[in-house]
Amino acid sequence: MSTDPGLRRLALGTLLGAFRGEQAPAWAVDLLAEGMAGHLLFGFNIVERDQLAALTASLHAAREGVLIAIDEEGGDVTRLAHRLGSPYPGNAALGALGDPAVTRRVYRTIGAELDGLGINLNLAPTVDVNTADDNPIIGTRSFGADPLAVATHTAAAVLGLQGAGVAACAKHFPGHGATLADSHLELPTVDIDASVLRGRELPPFVAAIEAGAKSIMTAHIRVPALSGDAPATFSRAVLVDLLRRDLGFGGVVVTDALEMLGAARYAGGIPAGAVLALAAGADLLCIGADIDEQITNACADEIVAAVQDGRLPLDRLEEAVARVADLSAWTRSGARTDREEPGLGYPAALGAVRIEGTHDAAAAPLIVQLESESSIAAGRVPWGLGPHVNGTEQVRVVAGAADPEDIRARAGGRPIVVVGRNVHRLAGARALVETLATTHAVTVVEMGWPSSWRPAGARAFITTWGASHANGRAAAETLGLAA
Known part of the structure; x- marks a missing residue:
C-alpha cells in the first residue's frame, strides 16, 4: 500500500x-x-x-x-x-x-x-x-x-x-x-x-x-x-x-x-x-x-x-x-476580552465550605489524615491541611490498619479532627471515626464528594467539596487553625 x-x-x-x-x-x-x-x-x-x-x-x-x-x-x-x-x-x-x-x-x-x-x-x-x-x-x-x-x-x-x-x-x-x-x-x-x-x-x-x-x-x-x-x-x-x-x-x-x-x-x-x-x-x-x-x-x-x-x-x-x-x-484570532484576578480562588473556596454540627475552634486538636488513592485523572497532587496549619500535630494513617487506641492515646484530652477524601468509601474509615467518637470530640473534614453517611457521635461534619490547595486553606480557616 x-x-x-x-x-x-x-x-x-x-x-x-x-x-x-x-x-x-x-x-x-x-x-x-x-x-x-x-x-x-x-x-x-x-x-x-x-x-x-x-x-x-x-x-x-x-x-x-x-x-x-x-x-x-x-x-x-x-x-x-x-x-x-x-x-x-x-x-x-x-x-x-x-x-x-x-x-x-x-x-x-x-x-x-x-x-x-x-x-x-x-x-x-x-x-x-x-x-x-x-x-x-x-x-x-x-x-x-x-x-x-x-x-x-x-x-x-x-x-x-x-x-x-x-x-x-x-x-x-x-x-x-x-x-x-x-x-x-x-x-x-x-x-x-x-x-x-x-x-x-x-x-x-x-x-x-x-x-x-x-x-x-x-x-x-x-x-x-x-x-x-x-x-x-x-x-x-x-x-x-x-x-x-x-x-x-x-x-x-x-x-x-x-x-x-x-x-x-x-x-x-x-x-x-x-x-x-x-x-x-x-x-x-x-x-x-x-x-x-x-x-x-x-x-x-x-x-x-x-x-x-x-x-x-x-x-x-x-x-x-x-x-x-x-x-x-x-x-489565533486575538479574542481576549477578560483577564485574570489573582487570589480569587481562596475566598471562593472558603465560601463553599459547609458545616453540620458544632466544632469547637478554641481547642487545639490532633489532626488525623486518612490516606487515600488518587484518581487517575487527578494524579498524585498534595492535599489535606498539612501546609495550612502551624503548630498543630498531624498524623497520617491508613483507616483499615489504624488502631483507635493508639490514636486516642496520642490525642490525650484533645479533640480529634479526621480529614479524608470520600471517607465513606475508605475501607475501615467509618468504623474508625465512629469508634473514636465514643471517647473524643470528633470533627470530620470531608474533602471529597460526600455521601449521605454522617458518623454516629461526631460533633461536626465539614464539607469542603474538594481537596485543592485552596480547599485545604479554607478547611484550616474554618477550623480556626490557619497559620
Missing part, C-alpha cells in the same frame, strides 16, 4: 499527541511541523512557569496554528499546580458556592493564566452531573447533582475560559456522572433510556453549546439505548445523530484518551480506536499520556490505511481536519 504524503498530513491533522519530559523531543516537534494538530501537556511536562513558557514556545515555533492543550480543571485536577495543589476550588466547590459569576471569574482567571503560558485549549470544564455518590472518576470534578445548576455553571465556565482566549472543552459527552466504574480501567455502562438522558445528562452540554463552547469531549462509556455495545466515542448515534443533529453542535469533537481501557480494549488497540472514533464523527483524537513516537505514527498510519482500504471515507477525514483548523484559527 503506497504512502500518500497528503493523506498522511490529513491523518496527522486529527492527532493530539503527548510526550514525556520538560523539553519537547525532536520527534514531537517534527510531527508538528509535518502537520500534527498539537500536543497535550501533563504534570510530567511542567516544573515551573518559565520552563513551561519556553516549552510551549518551542512547540508553537514548529508550525503556525499548533494546538497546545492541558487538563486544567482547577480543584483536584491540576497540571500547572501539580506540585502544590491548585489555588482554585474545583467545580463541586463552585457549585456549592452557587454563584455563577464567581465560576466565570475563576475560569476566566485560569484561562488568562493558560493564555499567558502559550496554552490555547483547555480540556475543561467537566460538566457531568454527578448523580452517583460513589462515582470513582468524576466526583468533585462535577458542579453538582442537579442538572440545571450544573448547566448554569457550565455556561459560566465556558464563557470565562473563552473570554480569556482559551478554547473550552466540555466533557464527557453524553455524561459520565452516573457511573460506578472508571473508564480508564474498564468500559462503564449507563443503562438509562433516552428521556432520562435528555433530562439529566444533557442539559449541561446544551448550555455549553449555547455558550459557544469550541469543543466537546467524548466519554468512553456505553449507553445501550444509544450506542449499543460500543463506547460513545465510537458511536455515530451519539456523536452525529445526537450531538451534531439533535443538539446542533458545530465545533470540534475531541475524544477522551484513546489509550484508556474503556476505548482501547474495545477497539483492539489505540490505532484501531483512532479509526473507529473518526468514523463515528470525532475530529480531534487525544491519544493519551503514556505514548511515544511509535504509537503516534502508528495512529497516523492506521488512519491512512483505513482511507485507502475504504474503512474511513476521505471526506470524513477532511471534515475533521477542517474543524480542527477552524479551532486553531479561533485561538
